[in-house]
Amino acid sequence: MDTTKYRDLFVSETREHLVSLNRALLALEKNPDDPALLDEIFRSMHTIKGMAGSIGQDQIAELAHKAEDLLDRLRKRQLKLAQPQVDAIFESIDYLESAVAELAAGRDPQQSLKDKGSGLSKKIEALAVAPQSSKTEASSNVSGGNDFSRINPLKTADSFVYKVRVLLEADVALKSARAFLVLHTMEQFGKIAYTVPERRDLEAERFDRGFSVFFVTNLHSEKEIKSRIGYSEIEDIEIEEVVEETEEEAVERRTVSAFTQLAQERPREVKVSTERLDKLMNLVGELVVWRERLKQLAQMSQNTLIQDSVDQVAQITSELQHQVLASRLVAMSEIFDRFPRVVRDAAKVLNKDIDFKLEGRELEMDRSILQMLAEPLVHLLRNSVDHGMETMVQREASGKRKIGTVTLSAQKVKDQALITVEDDGRGIDHEMIKKKAVEKGWATAEQVSGLSQKQAFDFLARPGFSTAEKVTEVSGRGVGLDVVKSRIESMGGSISIESTAGQGSRFLLNVPLSLAIIRTLLVSARKQVYALPMSQVMETFELKPENVRTLQGKTAIVYRSQAIPVQRLSRALKLETEEGILSGPTVVLERQGSFAAYVIDRMVGQQEIVVKPLSRFLNADKTFSGVAISREGHPMLIVDVNNLET
């Protein structure tokens, strides 16, 4: 069946009906007692319902159906026609218009207008049941959307009524006090009938940035009023004179409002291609680098005028950077919400019963990182359900709850996201991993016996490792943890595994919240400047030779009452093979919970840098995570602390 053809037919025919619906409803508003008009409206709705149903537009059909019910009751005089009903039918017509427009544009209104459609259906349903709503009376005083019952008592012979819309600046502190200041000032030359939101809401800071004041004053100059309330931290003030409208004007307003509303309504969100966002990010990145350079030059110039201007530019750049980064943020829910289905499907295939918990859906992170995370997470979740979780029989036999639990959580730790995939399954037997490693010839039995649990788990992420006894439909042959690991590391993150045999496993992913710009400590080694991510720098100090010890043939120092390895950074970076002198400026770096100290030539400074990925060819041994441009314009390497030799 050619659905496009039917869709186009539906669109054009429904549009015709909508035109006549609008016309008939406007006429009905003036002549509520004309049964012919009600009949006409009823028939049009009925036709739309039938057409929508047959092309699978259930939402439209549902709404038309509800409207039809309401109209039928009006027709049979079981209900008396009043404003709320008329308004609701107008609203349905508007909805149908936008739904048809969506269809015509090749989109599916069941997706794009879902909430609106179902909300409206409910509203109309309620109206069809409820007799006269008590709101009818209250709203009869409202003219042009303005409540003259509260305005009229304040009017005098020579007063004027204004609606004053005040928009505060975006990041105003003490909003309520700011609003109070405006109202207090206005009361010096007029009377306030009411505000929207109400005054008590303004006082309790229950408003966003804007509020409207209905104001009665003897001043008859919008300009004068504006200048009197023109306080600081106000972005905009709009003033319009308000006149109580007559019955005819009210009808006129309603006819026009449908169109003007569409034309005036500023969209709250616009779609921006991710490509453009990336481009913007790159540009801001460049700007940040040049800002740093400019700051340095300004300082050297010793010219305060230049310095002040540069300070301003620097501040604006920071704000711009902040805004651009923020515009790239999306909530974890964007990918998290797909996972309950993934887990459910996997569990079903494997005949396991799993209680899946999601935490931290609302955490926001850069969209490009989030996108890269989706696949590794699907992999880890499937692994947990498949390999981690015992069968129901096994669980019962070992005295566990029959239903297993898998938890996916995200939280912010410093400027990174910690994402955890946890299950209460069988856990990982590190002895078995060691055995397997020996079988594979990766290590000798002697070597593995000295390894900690954590080190043993590292084998899990090696290509070709698998302990699953059989191939399953869900996660294949257990390959892929190596893929997960390299994926996470390529985005500047790290993965670690914790597990207790018999009790469960936990996969911890540390990933940056935002890709592009990181704070770094610049240090030099062998006359070269290197950047260390600030998030991993624990401390810097002067190392004295007498504080260096030798433990089991390795040099070490005591840090936070534990012995940690120490060596020259130049040696860890394989710039030299000699041990060199272990004294002088030293940094302590953290990687997945353990520390190591590196002696450097000197501290160069701190800088925010824009990370550019290194080509794979240049970075075969993963010592560096990227490259950046220094203030002086030279390229410098960003050390990948997670892969730095200890």
Add this chain to the structure above:
Amino acid sequence: MGHRVLVVDDAIFMRTMISDILKKGDFEVCGEGATGAEAVEQYKKLKPDLVIMDIIMPDMGGIEAVKAIMQIDPNARVLMCSAMGQQALVVEAIQAGARDFVVKPFQPSRVLEAARRVLQIS
């Protein structure tokens, strides 16, 4: 040309900072005070175009000082400095006659904007 401003805050740090901001914005700092009482005293003596004053100070707080200054000169222009969370005090200060307020930590541009608004210079 420069409007004359009296800066009142119990912290020297804040006074210095506000003064620096004002000087850069072409204002003249004609006097300083560390308490509400000093503010009133200085106001009588200097008759400044504008007072920038902290809300919380020892020896007569900012609100009392605003009231006292308004008694001396009903046309006095006082700009309050407040910290976050002092909503109620700010409201009280405005009722007492303060013309506007700025919130710490200060953004120099906001301080200057508020000062210019209060003095009605653009």
